Every structure is written in C-alpha cells, then in structure tokens.
Amino acid sequence: MRRALWSCYAGVVCAAIGVSTGQVVAAVINPESGPVYAVGAMTVDATPARVKDFAVRTAGTYDKPLLLAGVVVLLAAVAALLGLAAAQRRWAGPAGMAALGAIGVAAALTRPSASLADAVPALVSAAVATAALLLMLRPPGAPPDASQRPRLLDRRAFVGGVALAVAGVAAAGATGTSRVAGRAAARSRDGVRLPRPTRPAPALPTGVEPGFVTSNADFYRVDTALTVPRVDVDRWTLTVRGMVDRPFELSFDELLREPMIEQYVTLNCVSNEVGGPYIGTAKWLGVSLAELLRRAGVQAGADQIVARSVDGMTIGTPTATVLDSGTTPGTQPALICVGMNDEPLPLDHGFPARMLTSGVYGYAGSCKWITEIELSTFGDFDAYWVRRGYAAQAPVKTSSRIDRPGPFARLAAGRVVVAGVAWAQGTGISAVEIQVDDDAWRPATLRPEPNLDTWVQWTYLWQAAPGSHTLRVRAVDRTGTVQTGERAQPFPNGATGWHSVAVTVT
Known part of the structure; x- marks a missing residue:
C-alpha cells in the first residue's frame, strides 16, 4: 500500500x-x-x-x-x-x-x-x-x-x-x-490618448436615473478567452479584406486619426436568461464600420462580415445590418470601438479595439480584440458560434427586467417603488406594463430614452398589501408589438418570456 x-x-x-x-x-x-x-x-x-x-x-x-x-x-x-x-x-x-x-x-x-x-x-x-x-x-x-x-x-x-x-x-x-x-x-493601454469625437454623443436627457450607464468594472464579460489577450498597440493592425475591391490595413495610430463617433448603446449577450445580468449600457467611442467597408468597396454577394479576434475567435455579422446601421433616425452606427465610458477599452473588453453592432447579440456583431474584417458569405463560412448551433442572424429580442425589489424580498405594506429596464433595439420602447399576481396589467412610468439602441428605465408605484405576491413585467415596442410571454431558453437565438419576482409584504 x-x-x-x-x-x-x-x-x-x-x-x-x-x-x-x-x-x-x-x-x-x-x-x-x-x-x-x-x-x-x-x-x-x-x-x-x-x-x-x-x-x-x-x-x-x-x-x-x-x-x-x-x-x-x-x-x-x-x-x-x-x-x-x-x-x-x-x-x-x-x-x-x-x-x-x-x-x-x-x-x-x-x-x-x-x-x-x-x-x-x-x-x-x-x-x-x-x-x-x-x-x-x-x-x-x-x-x-x-x-x-x-x-x-x-x-x-x-x-x-x-x-x-x-x-x-x-x-x-x-x-x-x-x-x-x-x-x-x-x-x-495607459499610453493611449483618445481623440475628441467628431460626432459627440448627445448629453443624457434630464430624468435619466443613476445606473443608466454601466461602469466598466460592472460591465458583464462573456467570452471563450481563458487568458485575456494582451495586445501591444504598436504591433496591432486592423486588416479589411475578402470580397472587397480595395483591401487595406490600418495601424492603431491610423485608426485613431479616423473621424470618431461617440454614442450610447446597450450590449446584450445571447446567453442572458430572462431577467439576467448579461446586459449593459456604455458610452462608446469608435470609427464607423460602414465607412471603412465603403472605403474597401464591398463586392456584390458579400452578405457576411467575418470579424476575427487576435485569439482566432470568429464573429459573423450580416453586411446589410452594418451598412444600414445608423441610417434610421434614433439608431446608432456599427463601430470599431477604441473607447468605453471615456477611457480606452479595458483589457477584458477588447483593448485595443472591438466591433460593436447595435441590435444584434454580442456573438453576432461585437468581436473583441478584433484584428481582421473579411467580407464573405453565409454560404461559404460559419462563424464560431454558428458551427455550434446558434442562429447565424440574431437580432436582439424585445425584453424587460425588474431590478427592484429583488427576488424574495420582504417589504413593508404601503407604497413600494418597482423599477427596472426594458429594451427593443432599433425600434424603441413605447410602454412598460406591470402585473401583480393575476390582476390587470398596469402602465409603468418611462424615463427618457436617449436613443432607440439603449435600454429605457421605468418605475411603477405599487400599493402593496400584506401577503405573498408575484410581480411581472412586459414591454411594448414602438410598432405596438407586445413582448411575448412564451418561455424560450437562450439557445439558439436568445431567451424570451416575462420576468417575474416573488415578494412577501408584511
């Protein structure tokens, strides 16, 4: 022995x-x-x-x-x-x-x-x-x-x-x-000095509550990188190639000399459960991806943008989504981002540059540590997550969340503030409704919405009676479409269903 x-x-x-x-x-x-x-x-x-x-x-x-x-x-x-x-x-x-x-x-x-x-x-x-x-x-x-x-x-x-x-x-x-x-x-990263934006983001409207912008430290991170890529900006380049007439390459310094756009955009992970934490809003700074593509000259039939990370990750995005981004009033253009909340991108969030495409889940439009953009087709290439069964095209679904009170909270009877966020990127939110137990749906009060590609904050004043209660929330987009209550898991193209919390009132 x-x-x-x-x-x-x-x-x-x-x-x-x-x-x-x-x-x-x-x-x-x-x-x-x-x-x-x-x-x-x-x-x-x-x-x-x-x-x-x-x-x-x-x-x-x-x-x-x-x-x-x-x-x-x-x-x-x-x-x-x-x-x-x-x-x-x-x-x-x-x-x-x-x-x-x-x-x-x-x-x-x-x-x-x-x-x-x-x-x-x-x-x-x-x-x-x-x-x-x-x-x-x-x-x-x-x-x-x-x-x-x-x-x-x-x-x-x-x-x-x-x-x-x-x-x-x-x-x-x-x-x-x-x-x-x-x-x-x-x-x-510390040596990077971000340029002033050519097109600054409008100031957040009066009435937006604290917490609208997610800090860099609190912003969610979901990726496959077991070791965060450590990139030296002096050696980094962005290559645009594939089905284009004029391939080109940019150094980081050259990228910083491009016209810069600043905008507030909400980013959502497809892994997010109903009511989950994998969503956040930040102020992003970057270069219009559509303008880079036009400079390269996209060839007919190139319906997919394949973005590659320095660690080999591939993200596939519909070309039309990028070229059309920002053309509808209130929507924001796809960017190659270099800044997040007034500082260079954090290492965990894609430094020195990342792709950001509003209206689609991160796995289909937001490549971190990006180093290459290849114009291709969906028929010729399946990106990393598509090969694993996720949908090739994944627009973000209208959804909403209750942030307070939290699950299983114990509350005093009387007036209770119920609050949370809702989002319908590219369309915007027209209403949020709250249901207590099986009562009728009641309208919540919406806070100002900076643009159609961010979430909107909402509040509801509830006269809480003693007992056990279930609160539910649903959103209505600006086309009048009501958020579905049918439950679906995140795989293969995003979760659906109404978020609910159970509370006890004493």
Missing part, C-alpha cells in the same frame, strides 16, 4: 513539475499555448451550446476558473494512475506522459491562431514530467525490508520536497511572466 501511494504521489508531483515548466515556456512563446490553457480551450470548443449556457448561467464569471480547476484535477488523477502503472511496468510512465503531451500538442495546434511554436510547451511538459517520474520511481523489485524503511522515508521526504519546490518555482515563474505581460499591456 505504501509503495502504491508513493507511486501515485510521484506521478502527481512529476506531472506538476512538467506542466509548470510548460507554462513557463508558454509565457514566453504564447500564454494560450500553455498545456492547461490549451486543453481548457479545446474543452470549451467541444462543449455543447446548452452546456455552455448552463455554465454561464450557473457560474457566471467564475466559469473559466472552474473549468481550469477541473482540468488540473483531471490531470492529477490521470498522473496518479500513470505513477501507479509505472511502478509495475516502467515503460507505462513514459508512454502515459507522452500521451498526455500529445493531447497538449493537439490542443495547442488546433487553436485558430496557432503556429508550430505553440506545440513546444506541451512537448517540454511531457519530457520534463517523464524524466522526473523515472528519477523518482524506485526500479521494480522486492519491497524494502524493515531496516531500509527509514531510508525510504528520508528519500521520500527529500525527493518530494525538492519536487514540490521545483513545481512551486516553476509556477511562480509562469505567473510572474504572465504578470509582466499583463503589465506591459496595461502600460500600452
């Missing part, structure tokens, strides 16, 4: 040494090529859309740390079994570590933006782990007799301590290198 435990322990420690070393190498080559991150990214790609929505809904912004923790736990379990097998058959250790290395290589090389160099961290991990395992495991033979047991304990303590120390140093080195990269990207 002691020998079996020692073998399992040796397998785990050697795998930790190998993976930590690989992460150090990846920090120099490409942080996304690290064995843990690469396998995690491959897992994300292979995860069914419904499971992904469940993870976002359940874990929120902790979904990625939990995924990486799961990869580490699974690796530790496999490494323990390899150590046990190697104690019986010495060849099993190198063979197993080589298999794990092959998985790491495959995971790294199948990333959209991978190069051959991305295979190096996994190869180094496998080689180091194999060497360490062969050194730590005693050659097969009879177990030590009683006189040798103290020596075995000393050897175990010594080798184990050294191994853990090496693993700790390697992990610290990887973390330190990543922090250096992060600090370099932060310094690059």
Whole structure:
C-alpha cells in the first residue's frame, strides 16, 4: 500500500513539475499555448451550446476558473494512475506522459491562431514530467525490508520536497511572466490618448436615473478567452479584406486619426436568461464600420462580415445590418470601438479595439480584440458560434427586467417603488406594463430614452398589501408589438418570456 501511494504521489508531483515548466515556456512563446490553457480551450470548443449556457448561467464569471480547476484535477488523477502503472511496468510512465503531451500538442495546434511554436510547451511538459517520474520511481523489485524503511522515508521526504519546490518555482515563474505581460499591456493601454469625437454623443436627457450607464468594472464579460489577450498597440493592425475591391490595413495610430463617433448603446449577450445580468449600457467611442467597408468597396454577394479576434475567435455579422446601421433616425452606427465610458477599452473588453453592432447579440456583431474584417458569405463560412448551433442572424429580442425589489424580498405594506429596464433595439420602447399576481396589467412610468439602441428605465408605484405576491413585467415596442410571454431558453437565438419576482409584504 505504501509503495502504491508513493507511486501515485510521484506521478502527481512529476506531472506538476512538467506542466509548470510548460507554462513557463508558454509565457514566453504564447500564454494560450500553455498545456492547461490549451486543453481548457479545446474543452470549451467541444462543449455543447446548452452546456455552455448552463455554465454561464450557473457560474457566471467564475466559469473559466472552474473549468481550469477541473482540468488540473483531471490531470492529477490521470498522473496518479500513470505513477501507479509505472511502478509495475516502467515503460507505462513514459508512454502515459507522452500521451498526455500529445493531447497538449493537439490542443495547442488546433487553436485558430496557432503556429508550430505553440506545440513546444506541451512537448517540454511531457519530457520534463517523464524524466522526473523515472528519477523518482524506485526500479521494480522486492519491497524494502524493515531496516531500509527509514531510508525510504528520508528519500521520500527529500525527493518530494525538492519536487514540490521545483513545481512551486516553476509556477511562480509562469505567473510572474504572465504578470509582466499583463503589465506591459496595461502600460500600452495607459499610453493611449483618445481623440475628441467628431460626432459627440448627445448629453443624457434630464430624468435619466443613476445606473443608466454601466461602469466598466460592472460591465458583464462573456467570452471563450481563458487568458485575456494582451495586445501591444504598436504591433496591432486592423486588416479589411475578402470580397472587397480595395483591401487595406490600418495601424492603431491610423485608426485613431479616423473621424470618431461617440454614442450610447446597450450590449446584450445571447446567453442572458430572462431577467439576467448579461446586459449593459456604455458610452462608446469608435470609427464607423460602414465607412471603412465603403472605403474597401464591398463586392456584390458579400452578405457576411467575418470579424476575427487576435485569439482566432470568429464573429459573423450580416453586411446589410452594418451598412444600414445608423441610417434610421434614433439608431446608432456599427463601430470599431477604441473607447468605453471615456477611457480606452479595458483589457477584458477588447483593448485595443472591438466591433460593436447595435441590435444584434454580442456573438453576432461585437468581436473583441478584433484584428481582421473579411467580407464573405453565409454560404461559404460559419462563424464560431454558428458551427455550434446558434442562429447565424440574431437580432436582439424585445425584453424587460425588474431590478427592484429583488427576488424574495420582504417589504413593508404601503407604497413600494418597482423599477427596472426594458429594451427593443432599433425600434424603441413605447410602454412598460406591470402585473401583480393575476390582476390587470398596469402602465409603468418611462424615463427618457436617449436613443432607440439603449435600454429605457421605468418605475411603477405599487400599493402593496400584506401577503405573498408575484410581480411581472412586459414591454411594448414602438410598432405596438407586445413582448411575448412564451418561455424560450437562450439557445439558439436568445431567451424570451416575462420576468417575474416573488415578494412577501408584511
């Protein structure tokens, strides 16, 4: 039993040494090529859309740390079994570590933006782990007799301590290198001076309440990036190519010299459940994407814009949606954004540049860390989420949410302020209605709406009587269409249904 435990322990420690070393190498080559991150990214790609929505809904912004923790736990379990097998058959250790290395290589090389160099961290991990395992495991033979047991304990303590120390140093080195990269990207961002907008956003109308604009710190983040891309603006370019007459490329400095538009727009994630948090409104600064496309000369038949991120993510957007954006009074043009709420884009939200298309969900029009725009067709190319079953074209659905009171709140009888937001991008909100229990729908009071592509705040004064109650909300857009009460999950093109909260009045 002691020998079996020692073998399992040796397998785990050697795998930790190998993976930590690989992460150090990846920090120099490409942080996304690290064995843990690469396998995690491959897992994300292979995860069914419904499971992904469940993870976002359940874990929120902790979904990625939990995924990486799961990869580490699974690796530790496999490494323990390899150590046990190697104690019986010495060849099993190198063979197993080589298999794990092959998985790491495959995971790294199948990333959209991978190069051959991305295979190096996994190869180094496998080689180091194999060497360490062969050194730590005693050659097969009879177990030590009683006189040798103290020596075995000393050897175990010594080798184990050294191994853990090496693993700790390697992990610290990887973390330190990543922090250096992060600090370099932060310094690059800090050096950006945003130009004054050619077309400033109109001031928010009187009557808009605090909270209308979502702060950068509170703005939701939903994406597949296990490591946030760290981009140096001096090396970044935006390329426009594909089915265009005049392909061109812009540096970041050249992009900043383009006419800048400032606008308030609400951004909504398709993963958002009815009443969910994955929606926010910000003041964005950027360049008209339609004008860039006109400069390139869009060819006939190019009905899809394929935006690519620096990490290889692809987002597909209808060309007509972008070219028509902002042409209807009250709607806002699609942008290549460089600013968010009066500062350069945060690293988590796409620095140095991102695409923003109002009226469609983020997965269909808002590519973060954008570096390429290719004009193509929906028949020739399926973007990342379309290949996973999401709708190719996904206009945002009319919806509404109760923000207060919160679910299961305990309230005093009397006048209660019920408040929330509603949105119908491209159309605007004409009315919001509240229902208490099964009573008739009552009109809420709308706050001013800056434009048709933002949410609108609303309030309702409720004379609350003692007892348990359910509050519901629905919106009506400016065409007179009432928000549907039929429940639908986020997959494949956005959730529907009326948001409701249960409260107790005493």
